[in-house]
Amino acid sequence: MSNLKYRLALIGVLIIASVFALLPRDVEERRRRPDGTFFDTTVTRVPLKYGLDLQGGMHLTLELDDSKRPITDKAQAIQQALTVVRNRMDGFGVSEPVIQQAGADRIIVELPGVDDRERAIDLVQDQAYLEFKIVDESQALERVLPRLDQVARQIGGTVPAQTQQAPSQPSARRGLEGLLTSGDTAGDTTAVASADSAATRDTAASATGGPFSSLLQQGGMPGEYYVAVANETRVTNLLANPTFRQALPPGKEMLFGNDTTRIANELYRAVYVVDSRPIITGDYIKSATPQQDPLEGTLVQFELNNEGGRRFRMETGRNIQREMAIILDGRVMGRPPTIQSAIGTRGQITMGGRDLQAAQDLALVLRAGALPTPLRVAEVRTIGPSLGQDAIRRGIEAGLLGIAMVILIMVVYYRFSGVLAVGGLAFYGLTTLAFLAAFDATLTLPGIAGFILSIGMAVDANFLQFERIREELDRGKTPRLAIDEGFRISWSAIIDTHVTTALTAAVLYQYGTGPVKGFAVTLIAGVASSLVSSVFVVRTLFQVWLARTRGNQALSI
Amino acid sequence: MLRILHNTNIDFIRLSRMTSIIIAVFLLPALLWIAADGVRLGGDKTFDYSIEFTGGTLVELRFAQAPDIGEVRSVVADAGYEGAEVQTFGSPTDIVIRAQGSESVAEQARGAESVAENIENALTAKFGAGSFTEVRTEAIGPRVGAELRRNAIIALLISFAVSLIYLAWRFDWRLGLASVLANVHDIVAVFAFIKYTSLELSLFVVGAVLTVIGYSLNDKVVVFDRVRELLRTAHKAPLRETLNRAINETLPRTVLTGTTVLACLLALILLGGEVLRPFALVLFFGIVVGTFSSIYVAGPLLLFIEKRWPRTATASVSRQGGEKKRPAVSRDAVTSR
Numbered sequence: 001m002s003n004l005k006y007r008l009a010l011i012g013v014l015i016i017a018s019v020f021a022l023l024p025r026d027v028e029e030r031r032r033r034p035d036g037t038f039f040d041t042t043v044t045r046v047p048l049k050y051g052l053d054l055q056g057g058m059h060l061t062l063e064l065d066d067s068k069r070p071i072t073d074k075a076q077a078i079q080q081a082l083t084v085v086r087n088r089m090d091g092f093g094v095s096e097p098v099i100q101q102a103g104a105d106r107i108i109v110e111l112p113g114v115d116d117r118e119r120a121i122d123l124v125q126d127q128a129y130l131e132f133k134i135v136d137e138s139q140a141l142e143r144v145l146p147r148l149d150q151v152a153r154q155i156g157g158t159v160p161a162q163t164q165q166a167p168s169q170p171s172a173r174r175g176l177e178g179l180l181t182s183g184d185t186a187g188d189t190t191a192v193a194s195a196d197s198a199a200t201r202d203t204a205a206s207a208t209g210g211p212f213s214s215l216l217q218q219g220g221m222p223g224e225y226y227v228a229v230a231n232e233t234r235v236t237n238l239l240a241n242p243t244f245r246q247a248l249p250p251g252k253e254m255l256f257g258n259d260t261t262r263i264a265n266e267l268y269r270a271v272y273v274v275d276s277r278p279i280i281t282g283d284y285i286k287s288a289t290p291q292q293d294p295l296e297g298t299l300v301q302f303e304l305n306n307e308g309g310r311r312f313r314m315e316t317g318r319n320i321q322r323e324m325a326i327i328l329d330g331r332v333m334g335r336p337p338t339i340q341s342a343i344g345t346r347g348q349i350t351m352g353g354r355d356l357q358a359a360q361d362l363a364l365v366l367r368a369g370a371l372p373t374p375l376r377v378a379e380v381r382t383i384g385p386s387l388g389q390d391a392i393r394r395g396i397e398a399g400l401l402g403i404a405m406v407i408l409i410m411v412v413y414y415r416f417s418g419v420l421a422v423g424g425l426a427f428y429g430l431t432t433l434a435f436l437a438a439f440d441a442t443l444t445l446p447g448i449a450g451f452i453l454s455i456g457m458a459v460d461a462n463f464l465q466f467e468r469i470r471e472e473l474d475r476g477k478t479p480r481l482a483i484d485e486g487f488r489i490s491w492s493a494i495i496d497t498h499v500t501t502a503l504t505a506a507v508l509y510q511y512g513t514g515p516v517k518g519f520a521v522t523l524i525a526g527v528a529s530s531l532v533s534s535v536f537v538v539r540t541l542f543q544v545w546l547a548r549t550r551g552n553q554a555l556s557i
Numbered sequence: 558m559l560r561i562l563h564n565t566n567i568d569f570i571r572l573s574r575m576t577s578i579i580i581a582v583f584l585l586p587a588l589l590w591i592a593a594d595g596v597r598l599g600g601d602k603t604f605d606y607s608i609e610f611t612g613g614t615l616v617e618l619r620f621a622q623a624p625d626i627g628e629v630r631s632v633v634a635d636a637g638y639e640g641a642e643v644q645t646f647g648s649p650t651d652i653v654i655r656a657q658g659s660e661s662v663a664e665q666a667r668g669a670e671s672v673a674e675n676i677e678n679a680l681t682a683k684f685g686a687g688s689f690t691e692v693r694t695e696a697i698g699p700r701v702g703a704e705l706r707r708n709a710i711i712a713l714l715i716s717f718a719v720s721l722i723y724l725a726w727r728f729d730w731r732l733g734l735a736s737v738l739a740n741v742h743d744i745v746a747v748f749a750f751i752k753y754t755s756l757e758l759s760l761f762v763v764g765a766v767l768t769v770i771g772y773s774l775n776d777k778v779v780v781f782d783r784v785r786e787l788l789r790t791a792h793k794a795p796l797r798e799t800l801n802r803a804i805n806e807t808l809p810r811t812v813l814t815g816t817t818v819l820a821c822l823l824a825l826i827l828l829g830g831e832v833l834r835p836f837a838l839v840l841f842f843g844i845v846v847g848t849f850s851s852i853y854v855a856g857p858l859l860l861f862i863e864k865r866w867p868r869t870a871t872a873s874v875s876r877q878g879g880e881k882k883r884p885a886v887s888r889d890a891v892t893s894r
Contacts, residue, residue: 379697380694380695381695383692390830398827405824413559449825452824452825453818453840456822457814460810460814489786493782493783496778500720500775501772508764511715512712
């Protein structure tokens with residue numbers, strides 16, 4: 001009977017290992033304070049990983065956005081994007097973010113516990129490409145305005161009624177001018193700027209009536225213009241047109257600012273003419289920290305690395321008294337400051353009226369690096385925490401009811417052998433859960449459903465065996481022989497059924513997404529455990545019974 | 558000893574003539590209906606596809622007090638989503654809004670998150686802040702939807718192919734083909750069921766269909782395992798009798814397993830909640846059909862295949878692979894008992 005001892009010992013080891021795998025243990029978790037910052041804490045819990053649908057959170061699918069310009073090397077672009085998104089999520093403070101590639105051009109981001117949809121999307125989607133460019137002061141735009149109007153006319157057809165009104169409202173323009181001069185109290189530079197603008201306005205006025213020039217109003221300094229927010233789309237569309245862009249002054253480009261100004265009850269957005277060539281980019285950023293300044297509001301201070309600092313010092317030294325636009329993802333951040341003297345490694349970006357969290361997020365994306373290719377959100381799912389708790393409770397209830405019914409069927413139908421089968425079922429449940437914990441698999445709502453379903457399926461092997469044993473007993477065999485034959489002959493059917501289930505589960509895993517994958521994983525774990533429990537554990541229990549009774553007692557089956 | 562269906566001797570093959578009429582009566586109207594919808598409304602409308610497949614936005618909200626559905630519907634329509642479906646979900650306080658129209662899908666192509674935001678803002682304006690909480694949202698772009706649909710079909714086909722190969726290797730291509738064809742019958746029946754009940758065809762439900770494939774194959778494998786064994790030990794009996802005997806002998810197991818699985822599914826249907834219910838319903842029906850077809854469909858199909866492509870006298874059923882040599886178990890006829 002040493003064979004039996006080894007079998008029992010092996011079962012004991014498996015049970016102990018399973019219990020050990022499921023013991024509550026200390027887990028590092030990152031939690032969020034009410035103010036939005038994060039702290040690490042240690043909690044004790046069962047090491048089963050809950051899927052997003054059970055603990056709440058957010059699932060994002062991002063894809064490379066090739067709508068603006070074609071992507072030459074998708075494989076490389078997606079790799080870079082993965083690194084950047086991963087870096088950003090590390091700083092975002094989610095306990096166990098999942099960031100993985102899916103297909104050729106997708107990234108899946110799973111953020112447990114995150115409920116702020118907009119913020120999370122901004123954080124992964126922002127390109128965070130930082131550039132510094134010198135604002136044009138040579139009135140280059142005014143010189144090409146007639147040509148631009150001509151191009152705009154060709155592109156856009158007729159001048160829309162809305163814009164035709166704009167130049168015919170001198171009072172509004174006067175109001176604009178007045179506000180600008182009185183509103184900007186920054187000192188000498190502004191005074192010069194307004195003098196400049198007075199001069200240029202004449203030029204602009206001479207071109208009045210053009211479909212493009214009529215959308216622009218001179219701003220508070222050279223190279224700055226205002227566009228009514230109502231006309232913003234029109235200008236954006238023009239600027240996106242390649243023919244129009246070609247007609248812009250050589251080596252210059254036009255970019256919108258991020259803030260709006262209210263002038264005479266109408267909202268205006270600034271647009272700047274800047275050099276196409278950046279004097280420096282965000283690639284050289286070493287660190288970035290959010291700050292709150294009583295005068296300037298929230299801002300982000302950054303520090304460049306040595307090489308960046310050298311270049312920045314050289315370039316700014318060459319452009320003293322010029323305005324420098326700080327451009328993030330193609331938008332000019334705040335009003336371009338005037339370069340007073342050569343700047344070294346340190347600088348700052350003012351955030352206008354945005355709150356501290358916006359500054360924190362900007363600092364984070366600057367540190368994490370820019371996304372080389374823009375990403376588009378292809379799929380968003382958010383699951384509130386209440387749904388998961390509900391699902392777990394319902395799952396446990398349904399599971400208990402299912403188990404109770406299966407136990408009832410087994411014990412009523414097979415009596416003592418049914419009890420042995422229930423022992424095998426207990427082993428099955430324990431090892432399946434342990435399997436999930438050990439392989440760090442994620443338990444999802446369909447996973448729970450799969451587990452409950454597999455309880456019903458796990459006893460299938462027992463039915464095959466027990467019915468066979470009954471047949472052998474009918475044939476007049478002794479219990480010992482009937483048990484041996486029953487297990488031996490039913491083996492081929494059992495292995496075939498398990499393999500076919502495992503194969504379909506594998507297909508489901510391969511082609512399913514998210515939660516359905518969780519279903520496939522529990523199914524696979526269930527198949528493995530069920531094979532061991534029915535073929536090995538239940539058989540061992542029968543052998544124990546045979547050893548006890550010395551095989552001369554009738555088998556209750 | 559408690560026994561059900563013990564030592565039965567039912568001529569299932571003969572009964573299958575009658576059951577095939579039942580099958581036809583169940584399947585044909587559904588197939589015609591699906592085909593008619595496909596022609597009339599386009600391939601996208603043959604089933605009630607979930608937003609995972611069509612693209613679109615789903616918002617589930619839990620209101621503090623049960624709102625008037627009509628009011629919610631008009632707020633959503635005023636927000637610009639006229640085609641959106643508004644339904645209660647499980648309880649009168651839970652509302653699910655599905656915007657699957659082509660306009661909202663196009664809106665999502667620009668930014669997948671905006672539709673949910675707009676709907677919630679409109680509802681907040683109407684019902685006041687804090688009158689509801691967001692339970693879950695889903696927003697799926699059109700490209701992802703099309704891909705998921707393609708993947709689901711690929712998954713179905715691959716699981717058929719993989720099963721066929723495995724069974725052909727373990728048994729014989731005739732038995733493999735018969736099981737897979739019986740399986741196709743099951744899947745068509747499940748889709749007919751989905752059509753009749755207008756259940757939403759979601760990824761979950763496709764998962765259930767794939768599980769039905771696995772389960773139904775199991776059932777056929779068990780019956781054919783017995784056929785294989787009987788052919789090996791009792792060559793002389795005509796195949797028809799062998800089939801009948803195999804089905805009869807495995808009948809207790811077929812019914813018992815079906816019962817335990819259905820018991821678990823019943824627990825899920827009753828207690829598992831609204832999200833899992835369609836999944837459990839489809840599985841429940843699929844398992845009933847799978848059990849039924851193991852008894853009435855797979856055997857006759859095998860008989861038909863064997864008639865078309867008869868075995869040579871010497872070819873054994875288990876030609877190869879995986880079978881250990883074992884002494885032929887001497888077996889008395891079941892009927893002698």
